[in-house]
Amino acid sequence: MEPVSLFSADSIWTMLHGIALGGGTLLALAAALFALTCMGTGFAAAPSDRSAAGGFVSSEADVRRARRLALLLVGIAVLVWFTVIGGTYIVFPSYRIAPPGGATDLSEYPRALLLASGDTAWLHRYAMETKEHVPWIAAILATAAAFVGVRNRPRLLSNGRVRQVVTGLTAAVFVIVAYVSLLGVFVNKVAPLD
Amino acid sequence: MTDITDPMPERAIDGASLAAVLAAGIGAFAMGLFVVLHVASLYSAPGLYGPAGGVSGRTTFAVLVWLVAWALLHRRWRTKVPAPEGVGRVIAATVALVVLGLVATFPPLWELL
Numbered sequence: 001m002e003p004v005s006l007f008s009a010d011s012i013w014t015m016l017h018g019i020a021l022g023g024g025t026l027l028a029l030a031a032a033l034f035a036l037t038c039m040g041t042g043f044a045a046a047p048s049d050r051s052a053a054g055g056f057v058s059s060e061a062d063v064r065r066a067r068r069l070a071l072l073l074v075g076i077a078v079l080v081w082f083t084v085i086g087g088t089y090i091v092f093p094s095y096r097i098a099p100p101g102g103a104t105d106l107s108e109y110p111r112a113l114l115l116a117s118g119d120t121a122w123l124h125r126y127a128m129e130t131k132e133h134v135p136w137i138a139a140i141l142a143t144a145a146a147f148v149g150v151r152n153r154p155r156l157l158s159n160g161r162v163r164q165v166v167t168g169l170t171a172a173v174f175v176i177v178a179y180v181s182l183l184g185v186f187v188n189k190v191a192p193l194d
Numbered sequence: 195m196t197d198i199t200d201p202m203p204e205r206a207i208d209g210a211s212l213a214a215v216l217a218a219g220i221g222a223f224a225m226g227l228f229v230v231l232h233v234a235s236l237y238s239a240p241g242l243y244g245p246a247g248g249v250s251g252r253t254t255f256a257v258l259v260w261l262v263a264w265a266l267l268h269r270r271w272r273t274k275v276p277a278p279e280g281v282g283r284v285i286a287a288t289v290a291l292v293v294l295g296l297v298a299t300f301p302p303l304w305e306l307l
Contacts, residue, residue, distance in 0.1 A: 059197055088253060093245030126301045132249045133229050133299040137222040137292070140260050144218035148211040154200065161205040161281065165215060168285075172292065 010094045010193040017091050018188065021083040022181050028076045029174040035069045036167040040157050063154045070146075070153035073166070077146040080139045080173065087135065094193055095128070110191035120190055127183040138176040145169035205278070209271030212284045217267050219291030221260025226298025228252040233304045 007015075099109040106113040114124040145166050152162045202208070231237040232252060239251035276284070297303060 088246055088249060089243060092249070093243075096245075096247060129301045130299065133225055133253065134296065136253045136256060137225050137295055137299070140218050140221040140225075140257070141292070144214045147214040148207075151208070151211055151214075155202060158200060159202065159205065159207070161207045162211070165207060165211070165285065169215070169218070176296075 008194050010091075013086070013090050013094070014188060014193045017083060017086050018181065018184050021079055021086060022177065022184070025076060025079040025083055025177055026174070026181065028072060028079060029170060029177065032069065032072050032076060032170050033167070033174060035065075035072070035157075036163055036170060039065060039069075040160075040163055062157060066156040066158070067153045069156055070149040073142075073146040073149040073170070076170075076173070077139070077142040080135070080142045080177065083177075084135045084139045087131070091193065092132070095191075108194065110187070110193060113191045114187070123187050123190055127187050131180050131183055131187075134176055135180050138173045138180075141169050141176075142173045145173065202275070206275055207281055209274035209276060210268055212276060212281065213267035213271045214264060215288050216284050216291075217260055217264035219288035219295075220263040221256060222295035223291040223298075224259035224295070225253070225256040226295035228256050230298045230304075230307065234307045 094110075096111045097109055099106055099112045103109070103112075106116055111124055111128070114120045114128075148162065148169070149156055149166050152159065155162055156166065157163060228237075228239055229252060232239070232248065238248060239255045241248045241251045242254055243250040
């Protein structure tokens with residue numbers, strides 16, 4: 001008897017894209033945002049601790065933490081790019097395959113299935129159309145955050161301006177990724193890739 | 195354990211970092227622009243990967259614009275440490291570009307075109 005596969009290849013790729021990569025990205029973003037907003041050391045230093053020539057004096061431990069945070073930001077950028085590229089070039093093509101002419105069962109053609117009904121058309125025209133482009137903006141912003149974080153890693157938690165910029169970029173990425181993830185959950189719920 | 199002094203002044207950020215930030219804003223705007231041009235039938239970036247359709251072209255072109263902008267800005271700003279007013283302007287411009295880029299990818303807006 002031939003073994004039966006519980007999940008199709010399309011289904012596995014969709015889970016990898018949405019849960020492993022997308023979900024992993026959200027977790028990493030939450031960790032980075034926590035570190036950026038709660039572990040800042042720059043403003044905690046007393047005026048007497050400030051160097052006369054430059055910025056704040058930080059402990060070795062603070063600098064080590066900042067370096068690890070920079071590494072996390074790089075990891076986030078990598079995850080976002082894998083999510084976006086996998087979504088565009090592996091999952092999306094399966095989603096948009098056109099059904100053969102005269103097909104009555106559209107369950108294997110998610111895009112056509114969504115567009116076939118007035119109640120579900122918005123899931124393609126709004127949700128999926130958003131997911132086609134917006135995640136690329138998140139990937140670009142995540143790369144900028146990683147670059148600034150790595151370039152300024154010793155001062156990532158002590159320099160208020162650097163932390164502000166990286167926090168802003170990371171927060172924007174978090175909002176975008178959370179938003180498109182939710183849209184993806186809606187699409188996959190109604191028209192799953194099986 | 196020894197303490198480490200940051201040689202950069204407090205709240206200073208270097209030119210290369212700002213270049214990356216502004217370039218990201220330009221990339222985000224480019225993404226929105228290519229979408230709007232396509233929806234308005236003014237310019238459609240060619241699909242570079244058939245199964246993915248036109249989105250492969252639009253996104254690739256936007257990424258190229260981002261990378262070129264980053265390379266140019268990095269070359270120009272990498273040795274500079276801008277004044278706080280300049281930093282503020284760059285950040286404001288980046289925010290505006292990102293917002294415009296995101297708005298342009300908002301499907302309900304396309305009905306107005």
